Structure formats: structure tokens, C-alpha cells
Amino acid sequence: DGGITQSPKYLFRKEGQNVTLSCEQNLNHDAMYWYRQDPGQGLRLIYYSQIVNDFQKGDIAEGYSVSREKKESFPLTVTSAQKNPTAFYLCASSPTMIRQPQHFGDGTRLSIL
Amino acid sequence: GESVGLHLPTLSVQEGDNSIINCAYSNSASDYFIWYKQESGKGPQFIIDIRSNMDKRQGQRVTVLLNKTVKHLSLQIAATQPGDSAVYFCAGLYSGGGADGLTFGKGTHLIIQP
Numbered sequence: 654d655g656g657i658t659q660s661p662k663y664l665f666r667k668e669g670q671n672v673t674l675s676c677e678q679n680l681n682h683d684a685m686y687w688y689r690q691d692p693g694q695g696l697r698l699i700y701y702s703q704i705v706n707d708f709q710k711g712d713i714a715e716g717y718s719v720s721r722e723k724k725e726s727f728p729l730t731v732t733s734a735q736k737n738p739t740a741f742y743l744c745a746s747s748p749t750m751i752r753q754p755q756h757f758g759d760g761t762r763l764s765i766l
Numbered sequence: 767g768e769s770v771g772l773h774l775p776t777l778s779v780q781e782g783d784n785s786i787i788n789c790a791y792s793n794s795a796s797d798y799f800i801w802y803k804q805e806s807g808k809g810p811q812f813i814i815d816i817r818s819n820m821d822k823r824q825g826q827r828v829t830v831l832l833n834k835t836v837k838h839l840s841l842q843i844a845a846t847q848p849g850d851s852a853v854y855f856c857a858g859l860y861s862g863g864g865a866d867g868l869t870f871g872k873g874t875h876l877i878i879q880p
Contacts, residue, residue, distance in 0.1 A: 657809075659809075688870075693775075693872060693873075694872055695855065695869075695870040695871050695872045695873065696810075696857075696870040697870075698868075743809050743810070745809075752797075752798040752817065752859060754800050754812045754815050755800075755812075755868070756812060757802075757809035757810045757811070758809050759807075759808050759809045760807075760808070760809050
């Protein structure tokens with residue numbers, strides 16, 4: 654079955670540590686996205702990528718970094734500069750960015766030790 | 767600024783009844799809307815979408831209504847089942863927007879009473 658796979662499901666970060674969240678899709682979608690979800694809040698966009706080797710900052714990019722070296726993969730690094738990283742992180746993809754639904758993975762829950 | 771929001775954080779309905787979840791948006795240039803269902807610990811699941819040139823769209827047991835005059839859309843779920851229990855949220859995209867043009871509401875938690 655085609656879909657989006659996020660790993661790990663749970664992740665713990667120590668102070669001053671960078672951690673990387675994996676997102677892989679086999680839907681052949683061009684566009685990929687990273688969102689952050691906090692309790693009782695809507696999804697907030699961190700980064701998005703329309704095509705391989707290109708990505709743009711979203712609303713809350715500070716303290717995060719991404720890469721898009723392959724069409725299938727869009728990893729997110731939560732750096733030590735992100736002072737409040739505890740959240741549920743969601744990766745999504747869509748065929749293009751215009752008027753098409755985004756399909757989501759099942760998320761990674763990041764907590765601080 | 768632009769915003770998309772649901773009217774109620776929680777909605778409780780009896781099993782078998784119809785559910786109506788409402789959403790309002792502020793940007794009159796929004797021309798594409800999506801409804802998602804999110805179960806606990808999982809990612810959002812696409813339910814149905816609608817473009818601004820339509821007033822109504824139907825899927826399996828779901829109907830989305832769009833009222834552009836008052837900038838309001840609703841999701842109707844027919845004959846609600848226990849498996850419908852989840853958080854539902856709407857998202858809107860305004861014309862000319864890229865990914866940062868897609869705005870998500872905070873969600874309504876649908877609770878099914880037996």
C-alpha cells in the first residue's frame with residue numbers, strides 16, 4: 654500500500670541535542686510538508702518542499718532544519734535552538750501544492766528528557 | 767489576519783443520529799477547503815474536500831456544505847457510528863497561496879454516546 658511512514662513513533666531529546674525525524678513517502682508526490690501540533694491547537698507549518706532540492710520556511714521554522722535530497726524523503730531536524738520542542742510532529746505530502754488534499758503520516762511524538 | 771476555526775471544541779451526539787460540525791473562515795479569497803478526521807495518536811485522515819465553485823459535495827455518509835456569503839462550511843455525518851469518534855478539523859486554502867496558504871482550524875472533538 655502507498656503511504657507516508659514516519660519514524661520513530663516516540664522520540665526523546667536531551668538538552669542541547671539535535672534529533673532527526675524521518676519521513677518517507679511512496680506516493681510519488683512532489684510536495685512534502687512538516688507540521689507541528691500542540692494540544693488543543695491547529696497544525697502549524699514548519700517547512701515545506703515543492704520539489705527535490707528545494708524547500709521553504711513555514712510559519713514556525715526557527716530551530717528546525719530540513720533537507721530534500723530525494724523525492725521520497727523529507728527529514729526534519731529539531732535543533733538545540735528550538736527551546737520548546739515537545740510536540741506531535743506530522744509529515745504530509747501531496748501531488749502538487751495547489752488545491753489538492755495533503756496526506757499525512759501517523760506522526761512522531763517528541764519529548765524532552 | 768487569516769484564520770479558520772471551528773465553532774465548538776466538543777460535540778456529543780447519540781449513536782445513529784446525524785452530526786454537524788461547523789467551521790468559519792475569515793479570508794474571502796479562500797477557494798478550497800478540506801475536512802480531516804484525526805484519531806488519537808494518529809495522523810489526520812482526509813475525509814472530503816470542496817472547491818469554492820461548489821455549494822455542496824457528498825461522499826460516503828458525509829456531506830460538506832459551503833456558504834461563501836457568510837464564510838462558513840459544515841461537515842455532516844449521517845447515522846453516526848462509534849468509529850466516527852475523533853477530532854475533526856477543517857483547512858482552507860486561499861487563491862494564490864502556496865503551502866503557507868493552507869490554514870488549519872483547531873478541531874472539534876466528536877464524542878459518540880451509546
